[in-house]
Amino acid sequence: MNIQDNYLKNKKNIFFSENKDIETHREKLINIFENDRFDKKNNESLKNINLKNFIDFKYKYLISEETSVINNNHENNYSIVSVNGQCSSFKDDKIEITKILDEDYNDFSKNNTIENNDHFVNLNSLFLNSGFKIIIKKNNNIKIKISNIVTDDDLTIFQKNNYICEEGSSLNLIEEYENKNNSTSNILNVIKLEKNSHLNHFLIQDNSANHNLIITTHSSCKKDTTYTQKVYNFSEGHVRNFHYSELLEANSEADLQGIFFLKDNNTSNNKTFVKHLAEDCKSNQVYKGILNDRSKATYFSNTHVDQVAQKTEGYQLSKGILLSDNASYFSKPELKIYADDVKCSHGSTIGPIDENAIFYLRSRGMSKIAATKILISSFINEELSSIDNEQMSELIQKKLVRYLSKVK
Amino acid sequence: MNSETLNTLDSYSKNKYKYGFVTEIDDEKSKKGLNEDTIKFISLKKNEPNWMLDWRLKAYSKWKKMKEPKWANLSFPEIDYQDIYYYSAPKGFEKKPKDLSEVDPKLIETYNKLGIPLEEQKVLAGVAVDVVFDSVSVATTYKGELEKLGIIFCSIGEAIQKHPDLIKKYLGSVIPPGDHSFSALNSAVFTDGSFVYIPEGVKCPMELSTYFRINAENTGQFERTLIIADKGSYVSYLEGCTAPKRDDNQLHAANVELIALEDAEIKYSTVQNWYPGDEDGKGGIYNFVTKRGLCAGKNSKISWTQVETGSAITWKYPSCILKGDNSIGEFYSVAITNNFQQADTGTKMTHIGKNTKSKIISKGISLGKSQNTYRGEVSFLRKADKARNYTQCDSLLVGNQCGAHTIPYIDSKNNTAVIEHEASTSKINEDQLYYCRQRGLNHEEAVSLIVNGFCKQVLQELPMEFAVEAQKLVSISLEGSVG
Numbered sequence: 001m002n003i004q005d006n007y008l009k010n011k012k013n014i015f016f017s018e019n020k021d022i023e024t025h026r027e028k029l030i031n032i033f034e035n036d037r038f039d040k041k042n043n044e045s046l047k048n049i050n051l052k053n054f055i056d057f058k059y060k061y062l063i064s065e066e067t068s069v070i071n072n073n074h075e076n077n078y079s080i081v082s083v084n085g086q087c088s089s090f091k092d093d094k095i096e097i098t099k100i101l102d103e104d105y106n107d108f109s110k111n112n113t114i115e116n117n118d119h120f121v122n123l124n125s126l127f128l129n130s131g132f133k134i135i136i137k138k139n140n141n142i143k144i145k146i147s148n149i150v151t152d153d154d155l156t157i158f159q160k161n162n163y164i165c166e167e168g169s170s171l172n173l174i175e176e177y178e179n180k181n182n183s184t185s186n187i188l189n190v191i192k193l194e195k196n197s198h199l200n201h202f203l204i205q206d207n208s209a210n211h212n213l214i215i216t217t218h219s220s221c222k223k224d225t226t227y228t229q230k231v232y233n234f235s236e237g238h239v240r241n242f243h244y245s246e247l248l249e250a251n252s253e254a255d256l257q258g259i260f261f262l263k264d265n266n267t268s269n270n271k272t273f274v275k276h277l278a279e280d281c282k283s284n285q286v287y288k289g290i291l292n293d294r295s296k297a298t299y300f301s302n303t304h305v306d307q308v309a310q311k312t313e314g315y316q317l318s319k320g321i322l323l324s325d326n327a328s329y330f331s332k333p334e335l336k337i338y339a340d341d342v343k344c345s346h347g348s349t350i351g352p353i354d355e356n357a358i359f360y361l362r363s364r365g366m367s368k369i370a371a372t373k374i375l376i377s378s379f380i381n382e383e384l385s386s387i388d389n390e391q392m393s394e395l396i397q398k399k400l401v402r403y404l405s406k407v408k
Numbered sequence: 409m410n411s412e413t414l415n416t417l418d419s420y421s422k423n424k425y426k427y428g429f430v431t432e433i434d435d436e437k438s439k440k441g442l443n444e445d446t447i448k449f450i451s452l453k454k455n456e457p458n459w460m461l462d463w464r465l466k467a468y469s470k471w472k473k474m475k476e477p478k479w480a481n482l483s484f485p486e487i488d489y490q491d492i493y494y495y496s497a498p499k500g501f502e503k504k505p506k507d508l509s510e511v512d513p514k515l516i517e518t519y520n521k522l523g524i525p526l527e528e529q530k531v532l533a534g535v536a537v538d539v540v541f542d543s544v545s546v547a548t549t550y551k552g553e554l555e556k557l558g559i560i561f562c563s564i565g566e567a568i569q570k571h572p573d574l575i576k577k578y579l580g581s582v583i584p585p586g587d588h589s590f591s592a593l594n595s596a597v598f599t600d601g602s603f604v605y606i607p608e609g610v611k612c613p614m615e616l617s618t619y620f621r622i623n624a625e626n627t628g629q630f631e632r633t634l635i636i637a638d639k640g641s642y643v644s645y646l647e648g649c650t651a652p653k654r655d656d657n658q659l660h661a662a663n664v665e666l667i668a669l670e671d672a673e674i675k676y677s678t679v680q681n682w683y684p685g686d687e688d689g690k691g692g693i694y695n696f697v698t699k700r701g702l703c704a705g706k707n708s709k710i711s712w713t714q715v716e717t718g719s720a721i722t723w724k725y726p727s728c729i730l731k732g733d734n735s736i737g738e739f740y741s742v743a744i745t746n747n748f749q750q751a752d753t754g755t756k757m758t759h760i761g762k763n764t765k766s767k768i769i770s771k772g773i774s775l776g777k778s779q780n781t782y783r784g785e786v787s788f789l790r791k792a793d794k795a796r797n798y799t800q801c802d803s804l805l806v807g808n809q810c811g812a813h814t815i816p817y818i819d820s821k822n823n824t825a826v827i828e829h830e831a832s833t834s835k836i837n838e839d840q841l842y843y844c845r846q847r848g849l850n851h852e853e854a855v856s857l858i859v860n861g862f863c864k865q866v867l868q869e870l871p872m873e874f875a876v877e878a879q880k881l882v883s884i885s886l887e888g889s890v891g
Contacts, residue, residue, distance in 0.1 A: 335815075
């Protein structure tokens, strides 16, 4: 079934379909799909994707009866269980959680510029069926843990979340994706950081082989803000991590990091994009990947420095280890610079594990597999040791051990 | 940015193109526009055999179905292919002169103005020059000496007549006519260019050199160069260009094919200084070049070195296909853009064979309102065991209205291959400037020194004959300039 028929047939289940404005916008999106089909040849961001799952899908969505829970066990600790992309409303003097509204749709889907050509974001806007909005109120320091749960097989979830960090607030956000069914989640996070606010964002992805996860983040940073994102991808199904960041005002900072561990026939597409639109901003994009068996990955990084963004510092690093001769890794680190007083660089390496290092360890009596495992752990040690949350750190170590146990 | 910088920038941008003059020679042109008749006209004029005409027509039918590649970071008005002359030859050259004294004196004068007197060069530099003036080879020097070694160095037109076997075997084998629209266009209408064949085991004793020069207004130049280095041979080839000042955009779509067989080495150096357009971005050459080398045999090597300072639009990716085991590909590039120039240049290294190695060093310098893009692809195919690549691309920004972009594509399908890529972008280091000024250099000299130092890694790869010219060119590009 093509996208248009799919949309018309399921219109009644899709958010805001009674809103005339949004309807016209969606018709425009359908036109884009009609004119610019998913053209794998000319759009390398579609590499490795089994498009059938995304164009020709069967729309199915369930509103779960289990109410999502918000548990305030400690003062500033909240844990949220989001079921099929839904979350019940909540309000206290520190945070406020609501459903997303028409205006949120407009705010993002119509005004965004970076992702205009991103088909998956457009699909998300078109079939939107879930999502919530979290506001962190002024000058609060909050920790939130969100478990994203999908209840049934064959669901297609199109979710949009809004996070707003008000002035002076700081948020530590942990998101977990651990699903074992055949569903597809297409999630768009829109993050707004007001003056002097800080967000530490962890994403742990560990889905089973049939679960597809498309996750896109769009963060916009105002004055004196920092946005740090760390993605740990242990999933066995397809994962697409596309993260866009806009530095709108001076002295803001974006740090986008990711590690992915792939095996079997896994595929993972990753992209980070930082747009420097003001002076004195910093950005950092670091992705590391380990690919085993027949897995395939892509990583696109992009630093865009506007003409006014003097004194910018923008760094990119991409590193890949190929453990098997059937694995493949494609990386495209881009710099687009229109200002002269900048320091920007990128580095990219792809290769096997250093043979000399293996030789050294083996000459000390270690088996080849043990040596390989040690070198893999040290490859990502820098990223793991920088996690300041003990619980998180333990969890990730455990998953790493599980991954390493499959390495032969 | 201080006021001195702005002043020097300003004075730089007013710097006129030194080689802007027009030689008045009667032209013999084909009719404007591109159709089968044009191609038949060209083929007839060049007295080509039928198989060549068929080859051209086949390429033309492919071109008709193709669109221009759009992915480059360039913007320019659509090219009207029907508003271009595809053939122009200086009058009376249909029968080639036997030596230089028979050549039109005005033509010789043109080269004298450019500082490359043929007579003198013959004696002094020991360079054999195959001059392409518009579309017909004017004179070929040092032929006799090369012939003794069995080296063939002639115009491609002559090669089609005299060495049809080689042409049939190799023409289009590295760049198939249907590769993309510019290669199809070139294949259909190419008029001249050079042909080089180095026989087995011969080391070419001198640098082979061709100076291209666009002269007639509205005439696109479509050269086709084919260099074949047979087993165990070596050749170094120089290509340099300067073009007279014109207001109309001129299209230039050359194709260069290199083939290195077992143990052979080809070194190809270019200095490109076509007319870049005036300070308002008016005029200038559109330079859409396809250069590709095939390391067909084991232990072969192809090395590209380029200094790009001219052209309004540069679209150029000298590439290497590393097919033979242990073969080596190298790419050294300096690209300087100023005013409204746009350059999208880089390379493509495709590793197919085992133990293949490639090295990419690219330096981009943007001034004025120009846009300078490095775009390079390195790919390791499944069987490229132990392949190795090192890439370094640095950009220097002068002024805050220009742009410097780096877009590498890195694809690895082999787990024993190692790839390393580094890039950096910055402005001229204030400390270095300060140090030089302190030692008594003026601002301009200091900048010129630093920029030359920035490019040195590439410039030192050029053969002697070119190194001096290239260094001068870098300094000229910065003359009266820069901050």
